[in-house]
Amino acid sequence: MSPRMSRAHRARLSLFTAGTASLALLATACGGSGSGSSSAPKDFSYLSVTENTAVKTALTTLSKGACTKENKALPLKTETVPQASLDQKLQLLAGQDALPVQFAAGNAPALTNQLEGSGKIADLEKELKELGVLDQIEPAAVSTVKALYDGKLAVLPYEYNIEGIFYNKKLFSDNGLSEPATWDALVDASAKLESKGVQPFSASGQQGWPLTRLISGYLYRSLGPDALQKVADGKAALTDPEYVKAAEEVADLGKKGYFGKGLGSIDYDTAMNQFLNGKAAMFYMGSWALTNISDAGQNKIGVENVGFMPFPAVTGGKGAIDQYPSNVGLGITLARKSFDDRTADWTACIAKNYGATVLKDQGAISGFKVNADVKDANAVTTQVRDTIGASGQNVLWFEALFSTKATTISQTNAASLVSGSMAPQKFMQTVQDALTAR
Known part of the structure; x- marks a missing residue:
């Protein structure tokens, strides 16, 4: 696999409104004068919303367990903002070309679609396929994400209902x-x-x-x-x-x-x-x-x-x-600029281990497959999980x-x-x- 840093982009100048919020975002061009190459991230920065602690908790658990190696190479660092302020925060960071490595997508699909269209978001389907972990996402979850985001796998289903x-x-x-x-x-x-x-x-x-x-x-x-x-x-x-x-x-x-x-x-x-x-x-x-x-x-x-x-x-x-x-709740996505080999390793580890971790520790269902023998709380939870696994189009x-x-x-x-x-x-x-x- 070729080094991922060579895939960094030069973002083009764009002005758009974020769905129903009608908030403008000025996506300025990335720095650099020709190569468009990005600087390597210093940490696995994750921007979440204050109201949702599930993903942050699960990622922290992974950083100390299944993804210890990945965390040593690129340490997890989390930041939270109130959900009502998320869209504005993302617009500000995108305009500064300073989106975190991983972040909670906008409240309205329109904002994420615009970030994707302006080259700010990693091509997750391509990256996951190259990493050999695209099959770690349940087909029904893929179908739901694509239905929301103009046919693109623009976010990862850390939650799935x-x-x-x-x-x-x-x-x-x-x-x-x-x-x-x-x-x-x-x-x-x-x-x-x-x-x-x-x-x-x-x-x-x-x-x-x-x-x-x-x-x-x-x-x-x-x-x-x-x-x-x-x-x-x-x-x-x-x-x-x-x-x-x-x-x-x-x-x-x-x-x-x-x-x-x-x-x-x-x-x-x-x-x-x-x-x-x-x-x-x-x-x-x-x-x-x-x-x-x-x-x-x-x-x-x-x-x-x-x-x-x-x-x-x-x-x-x-x-x-x-x-x-x-639905996939508040989806999580990754910035294109900082998607290097270490980010890829973290993403692969998450794809393989997140589903079992969040189910075992929090009794929550995600859109990732459960690659461990985790006992469900009850029969109806098992039924719902089996239904998700068997459903190809939602x-x-x-x-x-x-x-x-x-x-x-x-x-x-x-x-x-x-x-x-x-x-x-x-x-x-x-x-x-x-x-x-x-």
């Missing part, structure tokens, strides 16, 4: 129900539960997004995995009949009372507690909820009674039941490709849609208008 429906297996069994594989079966199961005095769903109307994710789930199953990309590209609109149909189906669940009473005032924690206390049979949520589910202090129904199922198929639809909505969530304005409008009006105070056509029109206005 899939979404689906957690359900109370005991309540299902007591009422003679099996896991529904189709939307019609889900609606029928909900009707039976309601008739027996069991609230079918728990959800946070105050948050809004747990409801809108049901809309996108229906869209992906009925229209296929590119349903919302078509809206983003202007090839379809949320007001098209087949899109309004999804809003109608979800609104109908609320009309029938399947979310219980006072939905608009229910916050995230209350919704979680409703499910974990056995007051609702189903709960649409991401795999981050495994932390709550595994906590005996919170989970009163018993972890053995929690199942996980994919969003059901829509009869005649173009989507597949194994296409799970997913999809995004309802607002993933929306502007900030459209996202806010969507989530603040979701409870009104499901409670019946806003018609499905009106809801979709309102969100589409916000998209068109961006």
